[in-house]
Amino acid sequence: MRIPLYKDGVIISPNHISSKKLSVMAEKEGGIVKKGHDEGLKMANSLLEEFELPVGLLPLVNVIEVGYVKHTGFMWIVQQKKVEHNFKMISKLVSYDTEIRGYMEKKRIKKLKGVKAKELMLWPPVSEIIVDDPPTGKIQFKSLAGVTKTFPVEAFAAGQ
Known part of the structure; x- marks a missing residue:
């Protein structure tokens, strides 16, 4: 069962609030927030490994913050600028926005926001x-x- 985030006794959707407010609310809900590129990247990779997802799935650059709320599975990543990465093995260009959000489960990320893959035009x-x-x-x-x-x-192994 997913436990929602609350603000002033009202259930809120984490997809509709700023990352700054998310950090404060997540910490109150027992979430983990790591700031800075090195710590954020380490946490993002650790989450991918924990949920048995390929570590190269999120090629992040200049990470500002990574957060995760264990009891809901909600995670977010904030980076300084949008990143486009070409996965060479499959010739696929993927765009990662400045904010990426979703819910992590074993071998799955659902309700993902902030990731787009180029298909033709x-x-x-x-x-x-x-x-x-x-x-x-x-x-x-x-x-x-x-x-x-x-x-x-x-195709999504680290370094691809």
């Missing part, structure tokens, strides 16, 4: 990422439009 948002369980060596990326793309997990 369009940049549809990625709303969910799932590593096949049981393992098949594949990872799926879903968009809100219902489009699903499947790639080898190894």
Whole structure:
């Protein structure tokens, strides 16, 4: 069961508040917040490993803050500027916004915000990422439009 964040006794959606307010509220809810590039990157990679997701999935640059609320699975990442990364093995260009948010579960990130993958001339948002369980060596990326793309997990290894 997911426990929501509260403000003044009212349930709020973390997708509609600023990262600064998120930090304060998350700490009150028992969340973890790491500031600065080195500590934030270390925490982001640690979360990916903990949830059995490829560590190269989020190629972050100039991280300002990473936060995670364990009892809800909600995580967020703030970086100084938008990053575009080309995953060479699959020839896929992906854009990571200054704020990335989502809910982490084992082998899955859902309700993802701030990630887009280039498809022809369009940049549809990625709303969910799932590593096949049981393992098949594949990872799926879903968009809100219902489009699903499947790639080898190894394409998202660190340094790719």
